[in-house]
Amino acid sequence: MVLPVTVRVRRVRTHPEPLPLPRYETALAAGMDLRADIDGELTLGPMERAAVPTGLALALPPDYEAQLRPRSGLALRHGITLLNSPGTVDADYRGEVKVLLVNLSQEPFTLRRGERIAQLVVSPVSRVSLLELELLETTERGEGGFGSTGR
Numbered sequence: 653m654v655l656p657v658t659v660r661v662r663r664v665r666t667h668p669e670p671l672p673l674p675r676y677e678t679a680l681a682a683g684m685d686l687r688a689d690i691d692g693e694l695t696l697g698p699m700e701r702a703a704v705p706t707g708l709a710l711a712l713p714p715d716y717e718a719q720l721r722p723r724s725g726l727a728l729r730h731g732i733t734l735l736n737s738p739g740t741v742d743a744d745y746r747g748e749v750k751v752l753l754v755n756l757s758q759e760p761f762t763l764r765r766g767e768r769i770a771q772l773v774v775s776p777v778s779r780v781s782l783l784e785l786e787l788l789e790t791t792e793r794g795e796g797g798f799g800s801t802g803r
């Protein structure tokens with residue numbers, strides 16, 4: 653399959669053993685797995701969090717974003733998830749992409765260099781202009797929300 657959207661990527665760290673660039677792990681995977689670009693190991697104790705470097709800076713095309721999402725295997729097996737899931741990478745951000753991992757388990761979790769810690773999903777975004785009005789058109793739902801239709 654031809655992938656029509658190119659995302660420019662730059663390595664922001666130097667290391668004698670560079671990590672492979674993220675890639676789609678299966679033919680139709682929605683996300684590319686991101687790896688921890690750390691030296692050695694990093695241990696997250698219970699309820700501890702860290703901004704884990706990926707070693708990568710992106711230049712997304714205008715009107716695209718990248719979402720950082722948890723890997724379900726890490727979440728299920730180890731309680732490791734993203735504190736701000738989904739993390740948002742803006743198209744104008746040129747800094748290093750970091751993954752805000754948190755350990756929600758009761759056991760320490762040790763991350764090693766190159767481990768896959770999250771997935772990056774690139775999507776088009778709509779940008780809108782706001783039009784301020786005194787009245788909005790009515791709907792059947794109206795102001796009902798937060799369980800108004802029942803459990």
Ligand SMILES: O=c1ccn([C@H]2C[C@H](O)[C@@H](COP(=O)(O)OP(=O)(O)OP(=O)(O)O)O2)c(=O)[nH]1
Nearest residue numbers: 720736739740741742743745748749750751752
């Ligand atoms: O998990 C994340 C979330 C964000 N970012 C980077 C990319 C994003 O474009 C920038 C700002 O993120 P966000 O808007 O979520 O954070 P903020 O607290 O609102 O910071 P800012 O005031 O810089 O927008 O930080 C990451 O590397 N990882």
Ligand SMILES: [Mg+2]
Nearest residue numbers: 740741742745
């Ligand atoms: Mg922001």
